[in-house]
Amino acid sequence: MIFTLVLISGVLQAAEIKINSLAQLSNYAAKSGNVITMEPGVYPLTDYLSMDSMRVRHDRQQFQYITFTGSNNVFDLTGVEIVVDTELRTALRPPIHSDEFLVTGSDNTIKGLTIRCVGDGNSPGGTVLQVAGTANVLEDITLYVKGSYPYGYGDLFGKGGPTVIRHKKHSGLLITGSETKVYRSKIYNRSFGHCFFVQKKAENVYFEDCYAEGEVRSTDDILAETSGPAVEVDFRTWTQNREGEYVVTPGYMKSLCEDGFRTYGQIKNINFKNCIAKNTRAGFELRTNEGIRLENCTTIGTERAYWIGDGAVVKNCRGDANYGPLMFVEGSGVDVELIVDSAESDRMVHSLVTIQGDHNKVKLMAEKGKERKKQLPILVGYTHPEHGESMSPYSEGETSELTLINQTGMPIKIGSMVSNSKIVTNGEVLENKGQNIKIVNKR
Template identity: 70%
Template sequence: MKIILKVMVLIMLFFSNVINAKDIKINSLKELAKYAAESGNTITMKPGVYKLTDYLTKDITKARSIRKEYQYITFSGSNNVFNLDGVEIELDTEIRTWLKPPIHSDEVLVTGLHNTFIGLTIRCVGNGTSPGGTVLQVAGKSNVLRDITLHVAGSYPYGYGDLFGKGKQKETTVKHRKHSGLLVTGDETKLYGCKVLSRSFGHCFFIQQHPKNVYFENCYAEGEVRSTDEVLAETSGPAFDVNFKTWTQNRDGEYVVTPGYMKSLCEDGFRTYGTCENITFKNCTAKNTRGGFELRFNKAHVENCTTIGTERAYWIGDNTTMINCKGDANYGPLLFVEGSNVNVELMVDSAESDRKVHSLITVLGTDNKVVLKAADGKKRTQELPILVGYTPPMHGESMSPYSQAEVNKLHLINQTAMPVSIGEMASNCTIETNGKVIENKGQNNQILEK
């Protein structure tokens, strides 16, 4: 009887919300901010370009700074639908300079529940910088974002990626002011057809604070790349000022920018921090980002995803499943397996460049299965070794050396014709390969050459 009453109450609340919902037409950011704090409405905004500085003037922003009110717009209401198709918010990065926020202050914040956002574009303009903030954070539970596009800029220095460090690390040689794209911290967040086009040092999409059941479908992350040779040709600027000293050693043990490599100028396309329960990526693409899908220390489901021109494509941890994914090793390795109980099905694109790449994949851990296929049956001209029983390079940096690590009970099916190197700490593995085994220092490994 109690259960029936609860169900009836929920049904009544639902229909009450539907009946009381308002269809509201707006044409200003001031109105958008007003209804962002209310609940139970359908808000449709007139298409057009809206300058954030028309809403947050310099005087208003300075007053907000005094009140320690650092967000531009906060969507604290719940059960809303925001129809923002054709709406573009021009976000002048100079506003961050006026606000003087603490590090990691996000700019547009969603804290409400059960909201749907459709079609918004946010474009960063100007020469301001952020002390580590994010354009958009989704913190509330059960929010849905469809066809949201972020054009991100506003970091310092831009043009070097993580060559000189990433933030507070002691090894950092140039202090960064990062500006990232879209952060998810709320449970049950779902993103469909969203894009982050980054011209900033920071992540495109990333997940923090251990949210559950986060879902990405048809999402796209894009950065820019630049050769280390071009960096070394500079005769002034932050890299020149520190004599091109890097935070990670190269393969000769030196801490200096090394020619011959390609660097992404942003951070990762899709990134998780910590353990996030039930995270899914389906039909997503990362192009020219540092890491394509960096999902370390985390269980994830990755299906029909693609990487193009990344420094490192997929970096996965325990209990991750990859189905029908694809990527190239054009500028860096295709896969780092840093965990156990993974199941990988990965197509190797034959794209190549003149940049230095030192491996196709590295694998460590226990009870892993990795199937590598050649896209369209095409073999790469440049042979890249599959390293069994090896770690990723330090900080994932392509210029840095690899180390050996334990791998046990790996089942590797190599259909790429790429060579296989088996380290000293590899044991009880089954290697089926149509590429030659160039090194086998492990024990009790079964090699099946085809």
Template identity: 70%
Template structure:
């Protein structure tokens, strides 16, 4: 049978018409909200500053509260491209206070799939607070975010980091209201060139609910730091009101803010909760955050990543690979290894501060390979020990003590000049080092 060319051409036309995205130009948040719920479009928004309070007035906030519609904009459509280059949404945090949503309610939500977002900036202003929510959550699958920038604010109290707890009421001496940056819960999410400037107690980038194949490239997370001496100098405020009582003990066994340390005022730069199958970071940087990359319980891959002025730089778990990464131990330890079968290649920035730091690295677990290099051959002046067979301090808090745990079959190459201590539970390890060694373990081989 000969093909019907007319029907064939009609079918091709319909197929192209259905699959091609409609190109649309918009210039308001109302239009953005409309097309966020549709699919198959290419949306370009006129550059400029768009105030959320111009879109959500008192009446609409009241209506949303009655309907329990707590998100500002939900991108529920799929197969869209949103060109938002030069677009800034000004987010007055007082709106969150007025909506009074349940805990962990996010504000901008992506639930659709196969969308691409380009160039949006969201800036928090005002004195409102959130109850544990995030500015932006990516919940749908196969979404790509490029050059998204978040300026996060809106937590209580701000200025102390996690000294007085992390949010759980029973464990906290001050009840917190967190506000975080960007949460990924959807599989196959890819982020390129995204930046978060965090002036809130909460995470910058974090991952929950076990998504698969999450990828970060050229992303940047930044917080602020404050000396504990400055906190202790306060004569009023939340910390003063609880007599500076902390939620975790210091090295003297006391639950009190201790002078001499530096605290990040936000939570972690890049954080995972639970197992995220196949998560990777390339050319990413965390500055002045609590944890730089806290990726415990995951098999992660990090390449060319950097930490600057963090409380603790890298905290890794099972089967993690770190390639050509860099960091400092200016305000806290550079690396916690809390798992087995890791491969680490890490360069130590020699920058120093007057803050108290008690270790360069702690390592526990089995069959780990760790190589530590000195940046440009420069060694740190302070002797920060590399602790083999030791746990991280309690809750990762620099003021808290370490304990000992088993480490076996470790291959450590230490080119930093820093001393190495092998604890009583370290055994069958091989240490190549240009620093001093204290070996309290069993059957360890030391090669100077």
């Protein structure tokens, strides 16, 4: 370990500390006011915490591997990869929703770190990394997440509530601390759990140039199984399909993880710029009512791309309806400008967008020369399907004072609970059951 000392305003402070072990990282994670640079390399966590030590840590209720309790630090971990054997979590037996690496201090910057989960262990519901302190900054963080059970079915058999198969979830990055900023960070999720998510009334959280990726699997492939968890429950699902049956239905595509970017509760001022979600369940599921803004964001191959609540602002964003709807609007006072990508597949999709609520402004655009070929309806005055599940039926929802500009060429269906709205469209109006609806046809 090498460090230098400098005199600042009469106070002797550590300017830079160089370390080369996880034990040293854990030590300085509990201190404050330092600049720590770790030697690049691959660091197996088992070199620091043995499998045999997990029982002692459980008895001491030490459920985190490393906790950053210090404040006002800079951790330059560029080129550092911590390899986490998921069997450690199985041996530790932590309580549900406990985290493996935890930041409780404030005003820290952590940059360049990669955490890679390996092995066949699982977690009862925690995350790889949680940021709980205030005003922390993450830069160029990469997480490779695995370690859930069962994996390979997405939420077909349940999630946080009622379940047909009890899940052991394992998520990526949880933010519960206000003023957190995340730049250029990536999560590659091969686990049933969220990528990036925000909880516990965290406010003023900012994401820029971040990337969330899951993987997808067709329901036909799932139904072809001859053994395993799905077969053991006769493919019985926790939500009904459009025929009213609780069974896996062929023809759909499922993400095997949860959401790319997710908020829970009524949190305020969450901003996303230049972020991408690929093959996740929802790309951006942001159903809070207190200041969501997305700018230049993209979804690719999600089950549902954008799901927004009251007051959300979506500008210059884009996404496809390849495996599921592009957007659910369930709030009021939203302002949306969204480009519809032309990607299509042979999977069943039942709507391009559903819109409910009051005083919403929604503009849907297609790129010139790249319009969708398959007709997919825009459902005005309709709710999202139950639990957002593509196989489930839609219902009608009250909608008024909507301004919808449809430049996609896709058709529109207007439900009976829509009133006092204006629709400008270059697509066909298949049905209009609303009251006082002004339709301007631009075809």
